[in-house]
Amino acid sequence: MRRPLRDTLTIALPKGRILKEAAKLFRAAGVDFSEILSDERKLIFEDIADGLRFMVIRSQDVPTYVEYGAADMGIAGKDVLLEQAKDLYEPLDLNIGVCRMVVAEPRALGARDNPSRWTHIRVATKYPNITLKHFLNKGIQVEIIKLYGSIELAPLLGLSERIVDLVQTGETLKKNGLVEVEDVMGISSKLVCNRASLKTKPRRVKELVDSLGKALARMKR
Amino acid sequence: MTIQPFISLPQGVRDILPEESKKIRKVESGILQVFEKYGFKKVITPLLEYVEVLSLGMGENLKDRVLKYIDPSTGRVVAIRPDITPQIARVVATRMRDYPLPLRLCYNENVLRHQGDGKNREVLQIGAEYISAAPSPEADAEMIIMAIEALKRIGLKDFKIDIGDVGFLRAVLGRLPVNVEDRALIKDAIAIKDTSSLESILKRTGKGIRKDDRELLLNLATFYGEEEVIKKASSLTRDPAAKRSLSNLTQVIKAVTKKRLMDSVTIDLGEVRGFDYYTGIIFEGFASGVGKPILSGGRYDNLLEKYGYGCAATGFAFDVENTVSAMERKI
Numbered sequence: 001m002r003r004p005l006r007d008t009l010t011i012a013l014p015k016g017r018i019l020k021e022a023a024k025l026f027r028a029a030g031v032d033f034s035e036i037l038s039d040e041r042k043l044i045f046e047d048i049a050d051g052l053r054f055m056v057i058r059s060q061d062v063p064t065y066v067e068y069g070a071a072d073m074g075i076a077g078k079d080v081l082l083e084q085a086k087d088l089y090e091p092l093d094l095n096i097g098v099c100r101m102v103v104a105e106p107r108a109l110g111a112r113d114n115p116s117r118w119t120h121i122r123v124a125t126k127y128p129n130i131t132l133k134h135f136l137n138k139g140i141q142v143e144i145i146k147l148y149g150s151i152e153l154a155p156l157l158g159l160s161e162r163i164v165d166l167v168q169t170g171e172t173l174k175k176n177g178l179v180e181v182e183d184v185m186g187i188s189s190k191l192v193c194n195r196a197s198l199k200t201k202p203r204r205v206k207e208l209v210d211s212l213g214k215a216l217a218r219m220k221r
Numbered sequence: 222m223t224i225q226p227f228i229s230l231p232q233g234v235r236d237i238l239p240e241e242s243k244k245i246r247k248v249e250s251g252i253l254q255v256f257e258k259y260g261f262k263k264v265i266t267p268l269l270e271y272v273e274v275l276s277l278g279m280g281e282n283l284k285d286r287v288l289k290y291i292d293p294s295t296g297r298v299v300a301i302r303p304d305i306t307p308q309i310a311r312v313v314a315t316r317m318r319d320y321p322l323p324l325r326l327c328y329n330e331n332v333l334r335h336q337g338d339g340k341n342r343e344v345l346q347i348g349a350e351y352i353s354a355a356p357s358p359e360a361d362a363e364m365i366i367m368a369i370e371a372l373k374r375i376g377l378k379d380f381k382i383d384i385g386d387v388g389f390l391r392a393v394l395g396r397l398p399v400n401v402e403d404r405a406l407i408k409d410a411i412a413i414k415d416t417s418s419l420e421s422i423l424k425r426t427g428k429g430i431r432k433d434d435r436e437l438l439l440n441l442a443t444f445y446g447e448e449e450v451i452k453k454a455s456s457l458t459r460d461p462a463a464k465r466s467l468s469n470l471t472q473v474i475k476a477v478t479k480k481r482l483m484d485s486v487t488i489d490l491g492e493v494r495g496f497d498y499y500t501g502i503i504f505e506g507f508a509s510g511v512g513k514p515i516l517s518g519g520r521y522d523n524l525l526e527k528y529g530y531g532c533a534a535t536g537f538a539f540d541v542e543n544t545v546s547a548m549e550r551k552i
Contacts, residue, residue, distance in 0.1 A: 069512025091442065093417035190415075198414075199383040199487055200509040202446035 012074035014059030021096035028215035072197035078187045083127045091209045092191040099168040103182035106155050110179040124154030125164040152176040233342040251375035261327040266308040272298040277527040278307025280498030286335040301333045309350050314528035323353035348538030356533040358469045362476035369485045380508040385492030388501045389466035398429040412493040414442040445489040508547035515544045
């Protein structure tokens with residue numbers, strides 16, 4: 001018999017690459033995601049594990065669902081969390097989707113550039129809030145050009161001199177003739193939790209955090 | 222029928238039609254009846270205040286959310302109140318000094334808060350303030366018990382009052398031999414229960430921090446849930462101020478237990494909400510299925526002093542609309 005909703009945790013999972021990595025982690029914690037991975041049209045999965053209900057949504061939407069309590073918990077990248085500045089708990093670093101956010105620019109510019117002399121720069125990025133904060137903290141005026149993808153194109157076509165974006169291996173930057181000039185921060189995916197859910201279902205939340213934490217520790221070994 | 226486009230409302234405010242207004246009234250009158258039973262007397266405070274006066278009694282995060290204008294006749298900056306508590310503090314300190322303490326006051330008013338993105342939000346509040354010569358766990362307990370009784374009276378099921386203590390946290394953080402920036406980072410990590418960031422900050426700042434302090438910090442993010450966490454925390458600290466806070470909290474819990482209301486209570490020693498504003502216990506009400514708190518409050522012993530009257534105080538307020546939506550949820 002299914003548990004009543006008030007005893008169930010609804011978990012928002014992000015579509016795409018992170019979902020596959022999350023599946024490995026949940027498998028190590030005894031939850032099989034093969035039904036979620038095999039059916040791309042279905043959005044809600046109720047019968048995968050006792051007391052857990054999963055929903056699969058766009059990664060940028062995860063913090064919103066969790067903040068409003070439509071989902072109790074979720075998996076979200078630190079980049080998305082910082083950009084959206086939602087009021088959520090982040091009880092576990094899942095160590096998946098690991099990458100870095102950096103400032104990059106064309107190689108020719110990078111050769112003679114000195115970030116400590118910047119006073120006013122133009123930057124293309126998917127992350128206007130993080131970018132603004134990063135440069136404000138250094139006292140640099142920044143003109144931000146918000147883009148939704150293919151950020152590396154911006155300097156090539158003269159849209160901006162620099163970009164702020166995620167890098168994993170640095171291969172994409174290299175292919176587009178860009179070099180990294182400044183580290184903004186390290187990024188990874190977090191298990192996030194709605195405040196009211198943690199307060200009203202503390203045991204269920206703790207159980208899940210513990211079992212994923214243990215699975216993580218086993219996978220590291 | 223089409224409505225002319227310019228006949229619209231600013232973001233964040235709304236009309237409440239008879240059907241909904243009826244539900245709100247029911248919730249408000251239930252809560253006020255319980256307040257009255259406990260001897261709380263209602264006061265009515267003005268919509269406008271001078272910013273400089275109100276600022277004496279506002280927490281830092283609220284100061285950024287005040288709607289202001291310059292009064293053309295005096296050139297002074299006037300605020301639309303974002304919170305009633307500083308008003309009550311002002312009223313008590315300036316108009317009610319000859320009333321005997323303890324003073325039990327309540328209110329039912331709307332406040333306006335700037336939300337960012339050029340939006341405001343009007344909030345309907347019902348709150349209570351208990352002002353006494355000195356702080357006491359009995360006063361803290363009375364407020365929590367009264368909040369639970371009010372929620373039961375209006376027929377809300379499945380809610381929790383979550384209790385923390387910023388006095389305890391302040392003592393724990395205060396003894397760390399780290400600089401101001403790192404202390405802020407540690408506090409921010411605790412605020413979101415982010416143990417891994419906490420670990421890396423402690424690794425970096427690390428050497429001077431005692432082993433038991435480090436263990437306590439790393440455990441704070443998990444010290445939520447049932448009352449046993451108070452004992453666990455107590456066993457990890459020897460700091461006298463931290464111990465005092467925990468013993469006050471234990472007495473509050475005892476009083477709630479005596480009333481057989483512990484089913485409605487959870488503890489969270491890692492809660493840092495209102496850290497700069499409150500001085501002792503803090504609490505918030507949550508209903509399952511509603512993402513936002515339905516009430517919040519705590520002890521603020523420094524507030525009245527700022528208006529020139531050195532009294533202790535503890536209080537809380539319901540967010541009426543969140544409470545009504547908690548009543549309506551389908552669970």
